[in-house]
Structures are given as C-alpha cells and as structure tokens.
Amino acid sequence: MSNPLPNRAEVIIIGGGIIGCSIAYHLAKLGITDVILLERRQLTCGTTWHAAGLVGQLRASQNMTRLAQYSTQLFSSLAEETGQETGYRHTGSITLALNDERLQELSRQATMARAFGVSCDVITASDAERLWPGLNTEGVLGGVFLPGDGQTNPIDTTLALAKGAKMQGATIREQTEVAEVVITQGRATGVRLTTGETIEADTVVLASGMWTHHLARKAGAIVPLHAAEHFYLVTEPLSGFDEIRPTLRIPDEQAYFKQDAGKLLLGAFEKHAKPWGMAGIPDDFCFDALPADFDHFEPVLSQAIERFPALAEAGIQLFFNGPESFTPDNRYLLGETPEVSALFVAAGFNSIGIQSAGGAGKVLADWIALKRPPMDLWDVDIRRMHSFQNTPAFLKDRTTESLGLLYDLHWPTRQFATGRNQIKSPLHELLMQHGAVMGEVAGWERPNWYAQPDEDVDTHTYGKPPWFDACTRESQAIQRTVALFDQSSYPIFEIDGPQSLSFMQWICGQNLDIAVNQLVYTQLLNDRGGIEADITVLRTTPTCFHITGGCATFRRDWYYLVNGAQNFDCTVKHREDLMTLGLMGPASTRLLTHLTQDPQLTALPYYRSIATQAVDIPIRVNRLSYVGERGYELVVNRDALVRLTERILAEKKTFGVVLAGFYAMNACRMEKGYRHWGDDLSDDVNPFQAGLGFCVDRTKTEGIATETLKNLAADHSERLVNLAIDANDAPLMIHDEPIYCGDELVGLTTSAAWGYRVHRSLAIAAVQNSKGVTQQWLKAQTFEVEVAGSRWPCQLQFHAFYDPNGKQLRG
Template sequence: MTKPIPQKARAVIIGGGVSGCSIAYHLAKLGWTDVVLLERKQLTSGTTWHAAGLIGQLRASQNMTRLAKYSADLYVRLEAETGIGTGMRQNGSITVALTEERKEEIYRQASLARAFKIDVREISPEEAKALYPHLNIGDIKAAVHLPLDGQCDPANIAMALAKGARQHGATIIEGVKVIEVLARDGRVVGVVCEQAGERFTIETENVVNAAGMWGRDLARQSGVTLPLHACEHFYIVTEPVGGLKSLPVLRVPDECAYYKEDAGKMLIGAFEPVAKPWPPAGEAIREDFCFDQLPEDFDHFQPILEMAINRMPMLETAGIHTFFNGPESFTPDDRYYLGEAPELTGYWVAAGYNSIGIVSSGGAGMALAQWMNDGEPPFDLWDVDIRRAQPFQRNRLYLKDRVTETLGLLYADHFPYRQMATARGIRRSPIHEHLAARGAVFGEVAGWERANWFAREGQEREYQYSWRRQNWFENQREEHLAIRTGVGLFDMTSFGKIRVEGRDACRFLQRLCANQIDVPAGRIVYTQMLNHRGGIESDLTATRLTETAFLLIVPGATLQRDLAWLRRHVADENVVVTDMTAAESVLCVMGPESRQLMQRVSPDDFSNDAHPFATAREIEIGMGLARAHRVTYVGELGWELYISTDQAAHVFEALELAGLDLGLKLCGIHTLDSCRIEKGFRHFGHDITDEDHVLEAGLGFAVKTGQGEFIGRDAVLHKQETGVDRRLVQFKLTDPEPLLFHNEVIVRDGEIVGTITSGNYGHFLGGAIGLGYVPCEGESAAEVLGSFYEIEIAGTRVRAEPSLAPMYDPNAARVRM
C-alpha cells in the first residue's frame, strides 16, 4: 500500500540517502514536523548502500572537523535513540607515509588535530605494526594514529536517521519521483512528483536537493548551478581470513588505498590518480537504477591491488569474495555543497560528497537544518557553501574532465599551492597570451586563469611541489622586491565587479555596508557587509561613480556569494544589481615608481593633490581610456586600472614599453599574497569569515556606527561595550628558514590557542609571516603581545614575534607617498 502524498509541507527533501535522512531527522528535531522526504526508489539505493563507512574526524578546517566529530558522536548515540544498530565502532585509524613529503603532511595534520582537540599521536613504523600486525613496514617513514576514528554501517545509519525523523513527526515516502520544482517570483512554491504513474503537487516554500548523482540535472531544471558528476569507485572484499581480529582503519595514501577489516574479511578500496567518470558521455543514469553495481574493471584496479598485496602480504592467499564498482558523486574542488542556492530562494542543496558522505552527512544535516531554521548558518561554512559554485561549472564536459582528477586528489599529496591539471583555460583575461609569452605560470580560481608567478628565460614553466621552498620561491622574491623598491604590474581581471545602480542605490548600500558609503562621486570606500552577529559576509571596496551608481569590487572566488547577498537584501528600494565582471579588465600598477610610470603613459596628473588615495577618475592611457583607482592590496603607492576589455591588450603594451628602463616587473598572485600578508591585509575565507566579528578582525577603522542603521550595527555596538574575546595577530617567525601556509598551530606560553589563518613568506621582512586569532577575553593589547609565542609546524615549534599593527609600514605612509 502506497503512502498518500500530502498537499502541503514546510519542507520537501528530495533524496533518501544518508544526507537526505539526516536533514529530515534534524529538521524534525527542531520542530519542523511537516517535513516530507521523497525517495524515487528505496532509501539508500543510490550511493549510501555501498559506501565504505569510514569515520575520520580530522578535516581540512576547524568547522569541517567540527561537523565530522558531530557525525561520529551522533552515530554513537543513534542506536540507543532508535533501536537500529549503526555498526559504529571507534576502532581508530592509522595513516602511514612512504615518503618524506608525506611524512611532513601527516605530521602537519597531527599538529592540526591537536589544535582541534582530537586525540592523536605520531607513532613509529614499529608501533604501527604492533597495532596492525599484517602490515609490511619495510618502507614506511612515519605513521599517525587517531584512536577515536572508526567505521560504521552506512545503510543502517541512514535507516536509523529515517526512523528518528519519523519519530519526531517527519514523513518519508519511497517510490516517489520528483518531476519538477515549482517557482514563482524568484522563490520556491512547490514540487510536482509522481507516484505509481500518478502526478501530485506539494505546496512548499523549501526544497532540499539531496538527490546525489541525480542532483545536477534536477537543479538544472530550476536554473540552479550544482556542479557534480559521478565517478566509478572500486573496492574488493576478501573471503574470510583466519585469525583476522578487529583492526583500525588503515590508509596508505601513497598507494592510493585504504583498508577496513569487517567481520573477519578485509575491504581494500582505491582512490586512483585517474578516475572513470560515470555515466559515459552522452548517456543518462538509467530510470530503473536502484541498488545497482557497475561492470567490473579489474585491469583498472589491478595496479592498486598489486601494491596492496605487497603492503599486506596475507592478501596474496586471501580469496576475493566481492569485486565492487559503484558510482559516487564528485565536485570540481573535492568539497561538497551545502546551503541555499543563489539563483532561487528556498532551494537548498546538500550534495556532492566526494566519497566522504557518511562522515559528513550527520554534521551537514545538522548545519543545514539550523541554517534553514535560523536564516543563517550556525557558523562559517564557506568551505562547502553552494555560493562558491560558478555558473559555467554545470557544463557536463567540464565536469567529466575535472572529476577524473578530483577523485584521485583525495589521497594525493596535499601540497601547498597545488594546481588543478584538468578542465583548464575556461576563463581568460584579454592579455592571457601576452602573459604566457612572458613566462607566466598560471593557476586557476573560479575558472579564471591567473598568472601565479613568472618563470625566467630557460626556466621550466611548471610547479615542482614541496612542503619546503618550491621552485618559484626566488621568482617570487624578485617580484616581491620589485613591488617594494620599484614598480610591478599584476593582471587582476578576475576581480568580481558588481554595479549597484538606481535611485535608492546609496540608501541600499548604507543599509548593507558598515562604512560610510554616502561620499562624493569618485571616492572609494573600503568596507565590509556584516551579518546580524557582526560577522563579515563580504570584504570589498565601493566606488561611487555617480549620484545613483556604485561599483563594488570583490574577490573573484566570492562573486556569486556577494551577488546573492546583495540581491536577497533588496527590499523596497529602486536598485538594480548587475555582474559586470567580464566587461572590464584590471591591470594593477604598484610600487614606489608607479607614479613615474603612469606619467609616461598618460597626460593626466597623478600627484597627491590631483589624485589622492582612495579616489577614482577617468584617465587617458596610451591611446585608450581607463578608470584609475588609487588603492592597494600590497601596501605601496599604486593604481588599479579598469579598462574596457577591448582595450586591455593595448594598455598593457603601452605600460610595458614605457616601463622598460624603469625595470617594470610582471608579478603574479603569489607575490600579491606575500606583499599583502607583510602589510597585514586580511583575506576573505581565511582571515575573515561570516563567523569572525569585524572588531575582532581588527577592521574597526572601516566601521562607522554613526552613519545610520546597517545590518550588524547592534552587534558592533555590543562588542564595543563588552570588549573583544580574541584578536587577529600578525606573526613573524624568528627563524628565516621555515615556511607558513595555513593551519599551522599557534602556541602561547606553551599552550595551543589557535591556528594560522593564512601565511606566506615576507621577502622584505625576512621571514615567514602569518595571521591568526588569539583568545584575549579581558586582556589588554599589551598583555596579548607580552606573551611568548611559537608556531608548531609538523610537530616542531618555532618562535614567533607577534604584532597587532602591520609589521610593514604600520602608518601606511607608503601608500600615500
């Protein structure tokens, strides 16, 4: 007997895998009793049923770790709550390193785990063998043990979540396919579904796309970007092995393999370097797909198996019980998607779990339910926010190409600055070929090809990755010193450019921005858009072009997020928000000699009197026109030149020719970052997020509480009264040799207090520089600075000097010279 389809619901969840069941469970626990989960076939029948069920607590950031730890804790208590066994065993995990580079990586991970309060210890190869007697340790360099990691039964966890959801009032109906999500005036109003050949409509204001590998096509019907593509994922299960006792989960990333003992059998899974996308190009997932396996491909798996037999010699005589191949969804950056789609209000997403869906879904379900309930995420979720997705990324050819790489990257060396190799060259500046001809080595952000560094004549134009100084370190030093002592040029066409225009544009931005936006035309204002907690939703400059028009400049990676924030907050104002990113190129001329260079290519006056800091105006340049913004992200005198894309190549050529005898240096993104970190400038997504209070981030100078009511003003006033609980501190290592990247551990007077939010090498200051938050409730600035600080890097502590003021040019005299 089929369950009746309700006519109305507060939320409709599409997909009955572990993710959809978790969302239903958490919404119901929050009191959303009229939640309906629709599953096209049977619960768990897509990917969940064949997941390996590994529970690793440590993730790449504190909040992702927080979600994974929540999942582990939830799965432990679910059995008592629902009566369904989850198979959750905290039998621990071991990760081994076969190279010195991997040893550095896992030791860095161990330091990070300690900062996140995860039980962890570095162990010798001999200790690893004592925990895992079958292991060949002959070539193992090091190992790390997390005793509270574990494994579980994925299908039973989904069933327990589903039962818990029902117990709290949610409705779960199998055998119902969603045909269409209905929308009106930019928001969800219902879904059309089909049960036993009959169509029904459910009226709802909230839909959650938890449809796994079907999610992209479902989202596409509603104009929503959800970039994911399935890949074939392989593992084998042996026949029972005599005497095989309960063992930790074992990961050997250098051999692309993981091992899980279960009921006296051994499961060996692989994340091979070149994956197989599924279904093949031009094919769709079969309509009757349900608990299906994909055809075996032993040739594809064989190299992994050969290494596994060497690593675990007992496998040589173990029979193979199951050769399994099943589809799992992967994304272009190996991070899943969560949150409200920017294109359609009320359309929520939880999909694309990149083979970590079981450990992620408990926490992701909790976080998304809180987000839906409160109207804002419970903490910073930018790592997985759906608003990071770019519209072009839903292209199927792009996705098919990219996921051949992203599956393997799960176990590849996670070197700093590692660049994607597949699906490249999609978004390019008009001077891309000019830069390539001059030695540019490109990286990619949001699809944009950006010059990261410039190779010298005869130098190999590719990265040689390492945890130590990479092959471009000296190139960066030369570019960095050119910015500090001469003049350099950056191509920053990838900046996001948003035009806000209309009769009420100023009033609208005054309500969203924390700084004073009502300035004369031609003025540039550095500001943040805050949430009600005083956290930073956007970090930007706003240039007033006319009485009714402003240009907002944001990072290319956050453009979709910023557009969504602006559009969602338009109330009764007469305002139009337009993405202008592709219309203008941006060339940045920076350094103490930049004024001299500008005077050579333009008849306009670039003196302080004629063109002061934080102003913009139209100029003639070469035989073209540009809008010159006098601002800087490197801490030097300079101009950002906004040029119509059709004139960008000409302006570049004019600047290059005029700068020959000035020593004009082409500079890359790595140098932009090393210069900004010397100056202590913040980077959104690392140093500042929606969880970081604007005053604790040290950006109070950009907040004007007297400008009127704006979002977050009350939180700012409250923090001014109560004082800050932590401060963003700049650190410089006293030893000039070690490097800082991100997530190294801050140690204050012998105690771990936080992590480095971003780091780079300060070539002018002569050491690695990092930023990071230090707890300081009730303390003065002098007390914060009076402590003894070290930074822990892969288990080794290095002394660090702290500063609250920028270590380079603290009075900003150079930008106004």
C-alpha cells in the same frame, strides 16, 4: 497500505540516503516535524548501501572537523536513542607515509588534529606493524594513528536516522519519485511527482546524490557534480583476522584496508578515475552495481598484495564497482542555491558521505531553521560554484581527477590539471609569452608568478617552493621600481539609481556618503555584523557606485548584492566591460604621468580617483594598493586592456617595470596584515574581531547591523593579529597552525606566506583571551606557533610587519 500523501509540507527532502535521512532527523529534533522525505525507490538504494562505512574525524579545516566529530558522537549514541542498531564501532585509523613530503603532510595534520581536539599520535613503521599484524612496512617512513576514528554500517545507520526522524514526527515515503521541483517566481514552492501529483512546500531539499545535478538543472540551479566508478574488493575470511583492526590508509599507493567481520575490504582512490553516467542514470537504478573492470583496479591490488602479503592467498568473495558523486573541487555542496530561493542542496560528498552525514545533516537543518548558515561553511557552501563547472564536458573531464584527490598530496598551492582554460584574460597570451605560470581561480587563468627560462614550474613541496626566487624578484620590483599586475579577474559591480546611496549605507559598515571620485575600503555586512564580502567602493556619480570584489566570491557577492537591493530603488550590474590593471611601486606615479601627460596624477591623494587618458585610451585611475607600496589600480575598457599593457611594458627599461603575479601580491598583503575573505574573514567574523573596527561608522543610524555592531564593539576577547617567526630556518605556515601561550592554546593561524621584503615567515592569526586581546597583552606574553610537530617562538602584534605607519603607501 500507506496513508495518502499530504498536499503540502513545511519541508520536502528529496532523497532517502544517509544524507537525506540525517537532515530529516535533525529537522525533527529542532521541532520542525512537518517534514516529508521522498525516496524514488528504497532507502539507501543509490550509493549509501555500498559505502565502505569509514568514519574519520579530521578534515581540512576546524569547522569541517567539528562536523565530522559530531558524526562520530551521533553514530555512537543513535542505537540507544532509536533502538535500531547502527553497527558503529571505534576502531581507530592509521595513515602511513612512503615519502618525505607525505610525512611532512601527516606531521602537519597531527598538529592540526590536536589543536582541533582530535586525538592523534605520530607513529613509526614498527608501531604500524604492531597495530596491523602482517603488514609489510618496507618503505614506510612513519604515519599517524587516530584512535577515535571508527566504522559504521551505512544501511543500518541510515535506518536508525530514519527511525529517529519518524519517532519525532517526520514522514518518510519510499517508492515515490519526484519528477521536478516546482518553481514560482524564483522560489521553490513544492515538487511534482512522476504520478503528476504536486506537493507544496515552504522549503525543498535536494539530497539526491548523483541525481541532484539533473533535478537542480531542471529547477534552474547550478549544482555541479558527476558520478564516477568507485572500486573495492572483499576477501573470503582470513586466518587471524577476527580481532578489530584500525582502518589502514596508504595514500601513496591509493589504497585503504578495512577489517570487516574477519574479511578484508580493499578500496582505492586511483589517480585517474572513470566518470560514469554521462548518458544519464538509468530510471530503474536501485541497489545496482556497475560492470567490473579488473584491469583498472589491478595496479592497486598488486601494490596491496606486496603491502599485505596475506592478501595473495585470500579468495575474493566480492569485486565491487559502484557509482559515487564527486564535485569539481572535491568538497561537498551544501546550502541554499543562490539562483532559486528556498531550494537547498546537500550532495556531492566525494566518498566521505557516511562520515559527513551527521554534521552535514545537522548544520543544514540549522540553516533551514535560522535562514542563514549556523557557522562558517564556506568550504562547502554551494555559492562557491560557478556556471562553467555545470557543463557535461567540464564535469566529465574534472571527475577523472577529482576522485583521486582524497589521497593525493594536499599541496597548499596545488592546481587542477583538468577543466582548465575556462576563462582567459585578454592578456593571457601576452603574459604567457613573458613566462606567466598560471593558476585557476573561479575559472579564470591568472598569473601566479613569472618564470625565467629553465626555472622549475612543476615541483610542489612543503618547504621552499620553486617560485621563491621569482617572488623575490617580483617583490623587489614592487618595493624598488614598479610592478604590473593583471587584475582583470576582479569583478566590478555597479550600483545605480535614486536609492543607491541608501542601499550602500544600509549594507556597508563604512559611511558611503562620500564625494564623487572618492574611494572607500569597507565590508558588506549581515544582520549579525558578520562580514559577507571585503570590498573597495568608488562613487562615480551622485547616484552611482562601483564595487570591486573578489574573483573567487563573484557568484556569492553578486547574489548578496542583488538580493539586498530588492527593497531599494537601484539596480545591480556586473560591469564585464571594465577590467583592472595594478601598477604598484615607487616609480608608478612617474610612469603613469609619462603615459598620460596628466600633471594631476602627481598630487592625487590616497583613496581618490580621477578619469584621464593615455593618449587614446580612457583610464579610471584609482589610487590605492593591496601590496603596501605607492600604487594605482587602472580601470579600462576590456578592448583597450592589451594596448595599455603593451604601452606599460614598453617602458620597462626606463622605469624598471616587472610583471608580478598573485603569489607576490599575497606575500605583500601578508606583510601589511591585509585581510582576505575566505581565509581570515567570513560571514561569522565581525569587523572588530577582524581588526577592522575602523571600517565601521558608529554614527550611522540605519544599517543592516547598526545595533548589533554597537554591542560587538565592546567585546575584545577575540581578534585577528599579525604573526611572524623570526628564525632564519623558519618553516612556511599554511593555515590552522596552533598558537600557544605557555601550554595554553590561544589561537590558530588563518592564512600565511613568506614575506620577501621582511624576510620572515608570516601569518594572520585568530587569537583569544577572555580578558581581552590588546596590544599590551600581546607584548607581555611569550608565544609559540606549532608547525609539523615543532614549536617556534613567534611575535604577535596588531600593526604590520612592513611599513607599519604607511609611509611608503601614502607618500
């Protein structure tokens, strides 16, 4: 008989799959042993038990790859540590390309893998046939082979993690179902069991797989995920199939092949998936399979038989259909929920839960212990999610698409087809009439570019995109006349109250004791000096500040400000009534003066603001620019946005007004070397590393990171720089392209775009040099950037490639 449950614990983990057991294991390893893991039925009984057990190392970013690499290392040593076999074995993996774009993608991945320390070989069709005897390589253009990838037994690996956790002092209890998380004044303080018992806790972790959404919703937290049906079959033993083979992936046919004890497991990530559990998950769900749907799987099977003809004669031992959890953006959910403090989440692993379990469990345990993320985890941070994504209708719709994304081509500008039109600007219909090609960010439909009639708007490529000519037109208008941007998706936060200045001085790097109507570019910082947000601040009154933030980080920024302001006598408000237009280009001043008849505008200094009127429309005019030309941001009431836009567009012939989208804006910011949070900046990058030391007021005595910043200022070993490839046929970069000085890897790109004004392929890059990244060092070295296996000479510098002295901007 089990011992009675204690009435409290330091940490309670809900869910006994591989993720929950990994978190318990890693907490115990940190010395946090007052941990109780509660499993409603039996360990692994949700989705872990039926996982294919593939363990790959390469992910979409360096930190995600580090976590996957750690999983491989952990699974390799776990049996020796615990005495519980895991079934882990090194098999390697192959991914094949059946078209030129996939081959380009795999070539880029191979370059990235080697930069991340992952062994990866580019292979031919004949190499693939040698590694996978019996494979039909017709149509195969090439591929990649990762020898360090592997496979594991999901159940045995979970039991090994559970045993390791118990060996260190953690408690694991099965047949113990949690009814709800107990919330006290916005904080998770324990759990209530279905028996009515309550267990108190300092921290609660939801690692409950497809049950997590429901438990989080009851607790008042946003955790968008939904189950989908996931199919595979296992054959009878095949002749000559006894030797270990690499995992074989053919994403263009949505299929993966796994050798399993002389049998073949064939699985699929079909493009149109079947959501499951819309009416809820059955209470008695435990090691359950879902009804077979052979018609759904048959197209993948037919292609697989052509690809591996031996499959045609094989008997099918098992045709399996089981649920797995998928998220709106196909990346898992990790971290402390912003709505409920001390409530952590690790769920929605999109069929990569086994390979992610080691790394995700480790960093979440570190997050709990440190009370902050241990590294840049924005890719998977729960704070990137939004409330509109948490509705049943949205999740059902998006899940039909998200399952297949794992094997779809990963275009850098790919847009979702499902769950669209959640948030529309008041200008939406007007801009659509002018040819806007919309993209979605945080639910907002925003114009990426403006197409002329008959221009291609659907094609994706790693080469010259179909919007190249449109962005050229828009960039020329920015440079020569005037461009109009719909920036209504930018949130404006109002900080107001007697201690608003004290709060702003504490949380920002710059000195915010500025004049009313003055603007400041600055960053919200954490106590390590890391950048939590990249913002512009306007002081509107002696006790009121307006912060303009980023659309994608709205929820994250909101909670960071609200939580930070708790110790100050001030309020934080989202000004949903205010919206912004960008008016950028050399003719912007003349146009704005014409609209307002306000002569003060001609003399308005850079980073100053003025309240004026366009006849009957009150406007706050902020002189600043994110595109490197003279320009203004016009802040107006939401109900006046359309009228003001129509008046500006009516002056098209007189002033050369052109509508411009976010692709052109991004290209211009790259030419100026302006940083972007989430790509170039993160909470793990400080202003000095970012090249933003000018945004730190070193005379301030009371700030969240005052003393830390003094120490960081002396470290010049790592810095963001601007990069350009000079060749006319230069490839377009994306991110994480490696930069070499001779044979030494010295950095990676962080974001990239084509510069339409400078006619060059550009990037921002993080480079390292133990003796200091200085302008002199950059000039003295010869650098190359590797793109898709080819190295290109490149120029690295601190200053911008366009208008480095800011004459166009400030003139």
